[in-house]
Amino acid sequence: MYRQSIYVLLACSVLTGCIGNDFVFDEVDPVLRITTSIDTMQINTTLQFEQMYLNNIGVEESVNATWVSSDESVIAISTDGLAEALQEGSSVIATEYHTADGMLRDEITVYVGQTASTGGASASGVIQTTSSYLLEGDFTIQETENGIRIEIAENYRASTALPGLYVYLTNNKNTTANALEIGAVQVFSGAHQYDIPNVKVSDYSHILYFCKPFNVKVGDGEIR
């Protein structure tokens, strides 16, 4: 009887604690994004424009997107994105990709002048909680020589009660899968910054805060 009891309890312990599946609703709208950072093209020069297509889970895929210019007399562009600045003025450069659900499009206004200018890519946003944990604050992103710098503003506050709070850059705010892990959060109040090499401002759509060990989303901030 005692031996049987032990067997039953041990079996209960081992067999019932099976690893199952938790489903993450991670579908997002596909996005086509111009990643070339340019404000002004120098007249009589060429520039290869680049785009990024992110699928319905925010993962980059190679697609045959086309390029168009609103004013071919100012900037002529081939369907694969090679642009030529022909005369001073401005033109809207757009990339387009047709999916089963419709057309994706992104566009920027590009000027043609005597000198080229990238304009200094930058973005900003607001960090906000998506959980019951405190998380708030503004941020800006600037391109640096070898990457980007995220500057979190003085009004930032985060809960210190949460276990394992990590910060990421992502194109899918629902999961840390395929996200770039910046690191464990070390500052829970006030201004601070993160320098991230080999990343462009246009590479990601969101800053993401996750409790890494328990995979709990804490909050996010859209990069605008």
Next chain:
Amino acid sequence: MLNYNRIVLAFFIVFVSSSLLFAGGPWPQAKGKGYFKLYEWWIIFDQHFTDSGNLDPNVTTGIFNTSVYAEYGLSNRVTAILNAPVLSRNYMNNLVSATTEQVLVAGEGINTIGDIDLGVKYALTKPGAKYPIAATLILGLPTGKTNGGEQGNLQTGDGEFNQLLQVDVGTSYALGKKSSIYFSANLGFNNRTNEFSDEIRYGLEAGLGLAKSRLWLIARLNAIESLKNGATAATATSTSIFANNTEFTSIGFEANYYITKKFGVSAGFATATRGEIIAAAPSYSVGFFYDMNR
């Protein structure tokens, strides 16, 4: 080093402790007598109480403990106590994309020994007192694993040595010839090391014995109040990956039935009615016990 699985462990420790109270309370074992129990305790939770007391989701996490509990009377006033999770399993589920059905984060599990509790209960009143009072010192030995799995986020122990000093008081009455009832209350202080906050613990318990005490129905209320004097994620010296300052109030129910004169079975559950940084799900236990006092 503090660790985030304190969420889990706090739940584990507290509800194991609550299961111990049936054989505990202010009543010591008689010299040479004992109470022994082999039991399974488990909890599976996919949400937790946050630091504001609200509920947030988390990856489904399970803990299963197969434990041995023993009380033995060294004298009529001194009882030795052991609680040993001889097999402790901690696991987390896979995270799977609902869009692609691909595994985003692979689940993991570990099976090891858990943290062992050693203690001694001393009866402050003479055996047979109408309102017995006992003091108990429990030492929580960090024998479990603190960083299991590839990501190091699975635990069967918290890695800290704690000392719980508790006082129990109670009383019991006969209800006719076949029934009896008891009440007990406890108040304790849990001194914790490694930057964890100390705790005040208290509880109430009532047990109703039926069928000439062959069947015991027990209700419990337990609570932990953190003194919040430990480290936070912002001040921890070793890592920011941890949870501390766990608090909760729980209610639990348990049934114990003597199949023979000394051998019986038990089953129970408990659940938190409010909490902070703690799992939000019922815990369950089933077990077999041997009572030398009958």
